[in-house]
Amino acid sequence: MATVYNDQGEAVPVTVLRYEPWFVSQIKTNEKDGYEALQLACRPKKAKNSSKAEKGHLTSAGFENGAAFVKELRQSAPEGASLGAQLSIDSLSKGDIVRVTSRSKGRGFTSSIKRWNNSGGPASHGSKFHRKPGSSGNRTWPGRVMPGKKFPGHWGDETVTVKNVEIVEINSAENVVLVKGPVPGARNSLVKLVKG
Template sequence: MSKKMGMLGRKMGMTRIFSETGTSIAVTVIEAGPCVVLQKKTAAKEGYDAIQIGFGPKKESRLNKAESGHVKTAGKGGFHHIKEFRVTDPGAYEVGQEINLTDLLNVGDIVDVRARTKGRGFQGVVKRYGFKGGRATHGSMFHRAPGSIGCSAWPSRVIKGKKMPGQMGDRMITKKNCTVIDIRPEQNVIVLKGGVPGAKQALVQIYKKS
């Protein structure tokens, strides 16, 4: 598994900015961090090197006893989201340490962004895969159907992996090679070029490219 350090954030939405030449650039605004180190895991004890971070403050009254005990060592309260990141040297971090944008990223860096896409529900092949469909007129009786899907005498079954109607969206997607256009540390905001997966307020994972 790749050992890429990253942090958690919340997608705030999309907008645009203008370059020095007046070109309009579509960007995604993400509130990233601060993240708090909750636990260090080492190859000697757990079998792999990683740190566990928390993002999004959560009232202590909303924590159950297991959650309260887990975050007690860090002393920074509870968190809505907890995630592990593989690292090369867990000893470089301390439990309770805050990880901010400027500790990890700079303007011009390339990052990967992972998030859950918007759920589209059960959809047909036209919307799900972009099938053209049939004629809409002259009584064709074939409009948005997938068409022939099976085989004849042999093997007399539908081959696995064929594009069919089904659940669309609501799955984890990684958008690779996003450029950091701007960082505003006083607001914990990072501006990335282009779109990233997920709806507004969705949790995103940001990985710095090595």
């Protein structure tokens, strides 16, 4: 993250997002595919890392060796959309409110104390209960563990959406978007901005 100053001289914490050009790789229609969608591709791959099918599909969009990212937006194609057309960020402007979606950091298999912020046991005075989950059931009735009980398990690496995020600044020359506050995910991960 970084810090910028607004017109009132207040420090605003921001996350710097780099915009890479996305190109239309396929236009799906109800007649041909059963639903309407726009398929987009970004960042060329090396020839040795892509299959022949991928190369053939993405050649019309300008990716002879395939693309590192291919995403689909369930919407009707806007007017003037054609294969290989580049998407711009001109629809975004300073002060817009957007939804930010990304993959959260994966933390692997974690205990209930770290995953769910459960309390640990006493640390001394002969205690043998420190970081265990503790009791998980009730009594003879219901005689089972209730669904949704907070247990140890895999934490993170899931889709997270943060709403009402303000765009602080857009630098078209550097292809950079500054959004207020934190953004889910690790560095260099893919982030989707949805206006409104």
